[in-house]
Amino acid sequence: MLSRSTTLKSLLVLVFSGFLVTLLARAHEMNHETHEYIPAQPGDSRSPCPALNTLANHGYLPRDGRSISPSQMSKALKEAYHLSSPLSTLLTYGGFFLLRAPPPPTSVPTPLTLTSALSFSTHLLKTLPSMGAVLRDLDLSDLALHNHIEHDASLVHDNTPLGKKFASTHINSTLLETFLGASATGTHISLNDIALARVYRESQTTTPPIDAFHAEVARGEVALVLGIFGAPSSDGAFGTASSEGVKIDWIKEWFGSERLPIGWAPTHLQTLRQTVASSSGLRAAMGDIAQAIAGAGSKEAKVEKPVLVVQDN
Ligand code: HEM
Numbered sequence: 001m002l003s004r005s006t007t008l009k010s011l012l013v014l015v016f017s018g019f020l021v022t023l024l025a026r027a028h029e030m031n032h033e034t035h036e037y038i039p040a041q042p043g044d045s046r047s048p049c050p051a052l053n054t055l056a057n058h059g060y061l062p063r064d065g066r067s068i069s070p071s072q073m074s075k076a077l078k079e080a081y082h083l084s085s086p087l088s089t090l091l092t093y094g095g096f097f098l099l100r101a102p103p104p105p106t107s108v109p110t111p112l113t114l115t116s117a118l119s120f121s122t123h124l125l126k127t128l129p130s131m132g133a134v135l136r137d138l139d140l141s142d143l144a145l146h147n148h149i150e151h152d153a154s155l156v157h158d159n160t161p162l163g164k165k166f167a168s169t170h171i172n173s174t175l176l177e178t179f180l181g182a183s184a185t186g187t188h189i190s191l192n193d194i195a196l197a198r199v200y201r202e203s204q205t206t207t208p209p210i211d212a213f214h215a216e217v218a219r220g221e222v223a224l225v226l227g228i229f230g231a232p233s234s235d236g237a238f239g240t241a242s243s244e245g246v247k248i249d250w251i252k253e254w255f256g257s258e259r260l261p262i263g264w265a266p267t268h269l270q271t272l273r274q275t276v277a278s279s280s281g282l283r284a285a286m287g288d289i290a291q292a293i294a295g296a297g298s299k300e301a302k303v304e305k306p307v308l309v310v311q312d313n
Contacts, residue, residue, distance in 0.1 A: 034059035037259045046169050046258075047143035048150050048157050051224070053169075053258040055080055056140060065140035070096050081228050082266035087275060093135075095149055100134040102127045103147045106211045144169050151214035153205040155179045155197060155222070156255050162207070175201075176256050182306045183248050188231075190245035191278065194222050195285035200306030216279070219286075223278035227270045229254070229261065238268060239278030241285060 035058045040046050045065035046053045052073070055061040060076040061068055070092050077088040098104070105124070109116040144150055144166040152159040156176045160167040182197040183189050198218060202210055210218070227239035229246040237243070250261035289308060293301040301310040 038063065039257070039259075040065070045139040045141040047140035048154065048167055048169050049140075049143060049221075050156075050255050050258050051077075051081070052140055052143070054254060054260060057258050058260055061140075067137045067139065069137050070135055080260070080266075082269050083228075084269050084271045087270060087272040090272060095143075096138070097134050098149045099138065099143060099145060100129050100136075101148075104213045106213070141166075141169065147214070149217060151210060151217060153198075153201040153210045153215075153218065155201060159205055171256060171258075173256070176252070178305060179255070180248055180252060185244070187248055188245040189248055189251050190243065191226055191239070191241045191281055192285050193245065194226065195282050195289060196303060196306045196308065198222065198282070199286050199289045200303045203303055219279045219282045220275065223275050223282060224270070225251075225254075226278050227274050228266070229264060232268075238270070238274055239281070241281050 037057055038059075039057055040053070041063075044056070044063065046056065047065070052061065053065075055076045056063055056065045058080065060080045061072065073095075074085075074088045074092040077083045077091065078085065083091070102124075109120045146160045146165060146167050150160075150167045154175075156171050156179060158168050158170075158172050158175070178200070179197050180189070182193040182200070184193055202215065223239060226243075226246060229250050230239055230243050231245070232238050233240045233243040235242075247261070250264055253259050253261045289303065292308060292310075293303070296310050299310050299312055301308065303309070
């Protein structure tokens with residue numbers, strides 16, 4: 001026969017368990033609720049980065065896009081896009097650094113001697129902000145600071161007019177349509193299609209042309225897209241030239257509405273190594289296009305809207 005105190009204890013355990021289960025279910029529900037898509041409302045802060053805006057639109061980052069810490073950003077990138085820890089850490093802390101440090105130099109001293117190189121490096125080191133200044137929270141719109149991470153020749157954003165400090169965060173729907181037009185199949189955007197689109201945008205950006213550093217940044221951005229959203233190639237690798245690429249509808253939804261594509265879910269861990277490999281693949285494909293243009297001889301060759309056109313003069 002059970003004593004009164006044992007019965008009371010069992011009852012308390014039962015009530016407590018019930019309370020815990022309800023609490024967990026509620027937390028799960030709330031977590032689910034917080035990731036529904038709600039586009040930016042008036043007054044919300046947004047950036048020129050479709051990846052981060054999407055995270056805010058789904059509540060992985062604060063929906064108002066304000067006061068975001070590096071650890072919050074890194075965690076959100078891992079949670080929503082399944083980036084590996086090294087990749088999300090590098091993107092986040094590298095991003096905060098590039099934003100707060102002076103813009104990367106576009107040229108080195110000439111003539112380049114040991115003395116000039118030393119004084120150049122000392123000058124650069126002196127201009128670096130403190131760790132606290134680099135890592136302070138940001139609002140997404142801070143990222144539009146021109147020529148830090150943000151650059152001209154973007155796929156779906158206008159170039160920044162000369163003399164303006166901040167770039168537009170507005171999506172240019174004509175540029176988006178042009179980008180979608182690069183698809184050779186009409187159903188997917190492959191690595192080669194993206195290379196063509198990048199050559200096209202860079203060919204339109206001449207005053208001044210995009211510098212080598214930002215051209216790499218731009219390739220890195222789309223390498224991430226190919227890796228995260230693209231289909232694997234037959235050998236199971238992500239973001240390679242032999243993959244059919246990303247569904248065109250997903251590109252449209254993600255770039256155009258800054259929304260996680262319906263029907264998409266992370267399939268794999270996106271690593272730094274895969275991203276670097278895709279970026280190198282893009283550089284090679286862009287090089288092939290440049291060579292085709294240079295090798296057209298007496299014919300005129302250019303990338304037009306963005307298709308490689310070769311015609312007799
Ligand atoms: C999953 C991770 C990420 C992906 C897939 C991604 C993707 C992209 C893409 C595709 C663009 C180009 C938009 C265009 O061409 O119009 C872009 C732009 C940009 N991203 Fe991200 N991004 C990621 C993470 C980050 C992080 C962590 C930061 C900074 C902390 C960042 C800052 C920017 C900025 C400032 C731009 C504007 C560059 C421009 O002028 O085109 N991104 N991103």
